[in-house]
Amino acid sequence: MSGAKQGTEPGTLYVVATPLGNLKDITLRALDILGTVDLIAAEDTRTTLKLLNAYQIKGPKLVPYHEHNEKEKAPLLIEKLLAGKSVALVSEAGTPGISDPGTFLVRLAHEKGVKVRPVPGPSAISTALSVSGLDLKRGFIFIGFLPSKKGERKKVLEQLKDEKRPFLCYEAPHRLKTMLADALEILGSRKVFVAREMTKKFEEYFWTDLPSLLEKISKKKSRGEFTLLIEGTSENLPSKIEIPPEERLDLLLTKGLSLKEAAKQVAQECGISRKEAYQLALKIKNALPEKP
CATH class of the missing domain: 3.40.1010.10 (Tetrapyrrole methylase, N-terminal domain)
Structure with a gap:
């Protein structure tokens, strides 16, 4: 030896x-x-x-x-x-x-x-995530390069359609347009964070959405490998509730949730800030009759 x-x-x-x-x-x-x-x-x-x-x-x-x-x-x-x-x-x-x-x-x-x-x-993964500003406490999905064949690529995107967590993928510039078109067709309009040419001379990082990115790519030839972080779906979250936040908070507080828990849930469900939800919750709690 x-x-x-x-x-x-x-x-x-x-x-x-x-x-x-x-x-x-x-x-x-x-x-x-x-x-x-x-x-x-x-x-x-x-x-x-x-x-x-x-x-x-x-x-x-x-x-x-x-x-x-x-x-x-x-x-x-x-x-x-x-x-x-x-x-x-x-x-x-x-x-x-x-x-x-x-x-x-x-x-x-x-x-x-x-x-x-x-x-x-x-690592391209940690580098892109670190500058995305995305809260990743619930995790994310890394899928590497999507399949180059259209049918297989669509199959993977269909599997991700109802996933709540964001997913990160790589894509080569010559396949980016067709990949984005498939993603838009299956996922709908989603926010997407783009990292391109990381740490190189012409590096860029920005938030956009799938339709805007596809339009941009269609107008100008792209260079360099892309790292894309696409947001998960919110369809399965209770964000579609059509009752006012005050009524939702009243119901949750009556059920025994704490101010913090109720405010956090309603902020997500009703699309308001957690601070606003907490202030509403505090106001409602003070108006609730005291328990005997």
Whole structure:
């Protein structure tokens, strides 16, 4: 077995996150690992070479590892790992294995008893969510790239139609127009947060809706990969109640809900602010007869 180099352990597969665009978005640990492993399995060796050159990293051998050769390359990389070599797995950008090649190799490494270590860093998912301003306490759904075939794509969108949680997906610029048209047809007019060219020179982040985004895309050719965060449905929420908020609050308070609970529920149901709902609730509670 070869001896361990500084920063790495022999026979270990490192899953290394790399910048989405801005080369400064890399951790010191990632640089240490990339500079000391024996091999780097890279989705795009040209992109990885730019990163290595930017930080004057020389030595590790670059091995192409992408969706078209992973079944062939993974067993060979496992052989190297079992022989004591250290390997870094990187995608073209972001974190490997999340809508990028890597899961097959990682799963095989676990099966063969090879140590797998994450080197966390940039991810398109967390980057987009962090600047969306969306309250995610109830979670969200990540679906990666929607199917390229229209029928399969529509089937997935139909499954998401009644989902209350927002869902996040990636889309290539050449498929964006048809994807948005299908989404509008099945989901209706929904708010959507758009993140494009994240951390790059022409990055942009904005809220819009599906009809407006489709119109914009139809007028101008789009470039760069899109990350879309589409709001969930509110059809299954009691927001369609047609009684005044005062009557709804009176009913909930009579049932024993606290001021805070009643105000929160009515704010959601009637489309008013939580502060306004709480003030109404307080006024109604003070007018209720005291319990004996």
